[in-house]
Amino acid sequence: MPMAAADIIRLIKDGIPGAEVEIEDLAGDGDHYAATVISPAFAGKSKIQQHQMVYGALGGRMGGVLHALKLTTMAQRP
Amino acid sequence: MSEPEVFGRIREAIGKNDVLLFMKGTPVFPQCGFSAAVVDVLSQLGVRFNSVNILVDDEVRQGIKEFSQWPTIPQLYVKGEFVGGCDIIREMFETGELEQLLKEKGVVPAHAA
Numbered sequence: 137m138p139m140a141a142a143d144i145i146r147l148i149k150d151g152i153p154g155a156e157v158e159i160e161d162l163a164g165d166g167d168h169y170a171a172t173v174i175s176p177a178f179a180g181k182s183k184i185q186q187h188q189m190v191y192g193a194l195g196g197r198m199g200g201v202l203h204a205l206k207l208t209t210m211a212q213r214p
Numbered sequence: 215m216s217e218p219e220v221f222g223r224i225r226e227a228i229g230k231n232d233v234l235l236f237m238k239g240t241p242v243f244p245q246c247g248f249s250a251a252v253v254d255v256l257s258q259l260g261v262r263f264n265s266v267n268i269l270v271d272d273e274v275r276q277g278i279k280e281f282s283q284w285p286t287i288p289q290l291y292v293k294g295e296f297v298g299g300c301d302i303i304r305e306m307f308e309t310g311e312l313e314q315l316l317k318e319k320g321v322v323p324a325h326a327a
Contacts, residue, residue: 183298183302183305183306184284184296184297184298184302187284187298187299187301187302188283188284191284191285196285198285198286199279199285199286199287200285204248206300206301207301208301208305
């Protein structure tokens with residue numbers, strides 16, 4: 137079942153306050169997204185921890201209703 | 215509270231294999247683009263690795279997600295440590311971090327031996 141980009145953005149922002157989220161619907165099917173999440177909350181954390189924070193914000197949807205989300209995380213803009 | 219029984223099997227597999235990839239399908243016939251991408255990275259680095267096809271083992275398929283607290287497949291383990299999924303592995307490959315990590319862990323690429 138597809139998921140709207142706006143819902144993904146809202147969940148991430150709710151879960152990681154202050155996060156900037158950019159999202160791209162890769163296949164135009166509401167099922168394959170690429171997201172870039174920028175948040176100071178990532179500072180000092182490993183990539184694994186950063187991605188786990190995003191997956192946590194998505195509350196179990198990743199790997200379920202949300203099949204494919206290519207994730208890029210950073211603490212600040214390069 | 216005791217941990218799921220399958221954790222023991224996962225731990226044993228990770229302990230026995232220096233580089234272990236939990237994936238969908240096999241390295242020769244990956245059944246998911248993300249799994250194929252990690253196989254491709256490992257092949258480019260010339261790393262010897264073993265794999266577990268989670269599609270033929272439902273217990274491991276569910277268990278590995280809880281074990282790693284990581285919701286998706288593929289998952290790469292090096293010397294017992296969870297390194298990441300597809301996005302992280304690709305990013306680490308591009309920046310050279312993955313090769314560095316493999317060297318630090320003593321997993322020498324086959325072609326460099």
